[in-house]
Amino acid sequence: MIILEATVITAGYSKLDILKEVGIRVRDGEIVSIIGPNGAGKSTLLKTIFGLLKPRHGRVMLQNRDITGWSPDKIVKEGISYVPQVDNIFTSLTIEENLEMGAFIRRDDFSGRLAEIYDLFPMLAERKKQKAGQLSGGQRQMVAMGRALMLDPQVLLLDEPSAGLAPNLAAMIFDKIKAINKTGVSMIIVEQNAREALKMAHHGYVLAMGKNVLDDSGKALLTNKEVGKLYLGG
Ligand SMILES: Nc1ncnc2c1ncn2[C@@H]1O[C@H](COP(=O)(O)OP(=O)(O)OP(=O)(O)O)[C@@H](O)[C@H]1O
Ligand SMILES: [Mg+2]
Numbered sequence: 001m002i003i004l005e006a007t008v009i010t011a012g013y014s015k016l017d018i019l020k021e022v023g024i025r026v027r028d029g030e031i032v033s034i035i036g037p038n039g040a041g042k043s044t045l046l047k048t049i050f051g052l053l054k055p056r057h058g059r060v061m062l063q064n065r066d067i068t069g070w071s072p073d074k075i076v077k078e079g080i081s082y083v084p085q086v087d088n089i090f091t092s093l094t095i096e097e098n099l100e101m102g103a104f105i106r107r108d109d110f111s112g113r114l115a116e117i118y119d120l121f122p123m124l125a126e127r128k129k130q131k132a133g134q135l136s137g138g139q140r141q142m143v144a145m146g147r148a149l150m151l152d153p154q155v156l157l158l159d160e161p162s163a164g165l166a167p168n169l170a171a172m173i174f175d176k177i178k179a180i181n182k183t184g185v186s187m188i189i190v191e192q193n194a195r196e197a198l199k200m201a202h203h204g205y206v207l208a209m210g211k212n213v214l215d216d217s218g219k220a221l222l223t224n225k226e227v228g229k230l231y232l233g234g
Contacts, residue, residue: 002063003028003186004049004080004155009058011048017056018044020210024188025203026155031177031187033201033218035194035231041210042190043085046157049188050082051075062155077105079154085163085190088144091133095124098132098143102150110150117146120179138169145176149185156180158189162196174200194231198222206231 004026012018018041026032034042047053049060051072060068062078072082090098099117103110118125121142127135132143141161148156161177162170174196181187181200191197198204201218206227214227221227 001028002026002061004063004188005059005061006045006049007059007061009045009048009055009060011044011053011055011058013044013053018210019048019055021058022207022210022212023058024049024205024215026186026188027202029181029184029186030202031181031189031200031218033194033197033204034188034190034207035197035204035221035227036207036213037231039209040207042207043159044210045207046082046159046188046190050080050157073105076151076153079151080157081148081151081153081155082157083144083148083159083161085159089132089140089147091131093132094129095132095135095143096128098147099124099128099150102147106151113150113152117149120149120176121146136169138165138172141165141173142176145173145180149180154186156185156187158187160190160192162191162193170196194227195222195233198227198232 002025007023008021009019010017010021022045036042048055051070054069059066067075124142124146161173178200189197198218198221204218204221205215206213
């Protein structure tokens with residue numbers, strides 16, 4: 001079953017089109033990775049899906065609902081959460097307050113969900129009273145992901161989760177991503193670390209200059225000669 005689909009998306013900032021008829025499809029339970037050079041429009045695509053940008057053309061469908069042009073606060077209620085590339089935590093708040101902020105629209109008791117997030121990220125539980133601004137890059141990324149998970153989304157959008165992290169911390173984040181996916185959350189991940197992103201992906205997309213270049217299973221893209229030469233370092 002297709003859970004999320006964006007079709008022939010044309011979108012950009014002011015009058016300039018960045019995305020040109022881009023499409024992406026996520027099946028229920030999948031990790032879909034998007035790779036491509038700087039400026040390809042990867043972040044712009046996530047922003048468009050999440051309603052931060054209104055597409056000039058095209059549609060975004062979540063299951064059978066057309067959510068094109070909806071505001072982010074409405075989209076989040078429908079089950080999509082988004083972790084932006086930068087500025088994705090409240091540095092002056094504690095870890096726990098950050099997680100509580102993630103549940104801001106929940107009217108019910110979310111203590112059970114909070115406990116699940118702490119199970120997934122034990123390090124966050126150990127330091128829950130610490131200010132998020134004092135944390136390392138890898139720890140901040142866990143806070144950001146934990147916050148996005150508080151609403152128990154169907155689909156999680158992650159923009160460059162391993163950016164700026166040392167290899168061991170990046171590996172830890174990738175393990176967490178796989179663990180989150182195993183709980184049934186479908187995901188779109190934008191990554192500079194194309195090799196790792198494709199390794200964990202059920203399906204992958206290559207974007208360049210605002211257009212779809214190629215899409216295939218993660219495995220097939222990993223062994224694709226062109227992808228190897230351009231994005232996997234040989
Ligand atoms: N807020 C903005 N206003 C105007 N142009 C923007 C804005 N954000 C991005 N752009 C431009 O849109 C294009 C695509 O940017 P985008 O951030 O989507 O690329 P990306 O694939 O995520 O790149 P990176 O790998 O560097 O994160 C770039 O040319 C960028 O300069
Ligand atoms: Mg980007």
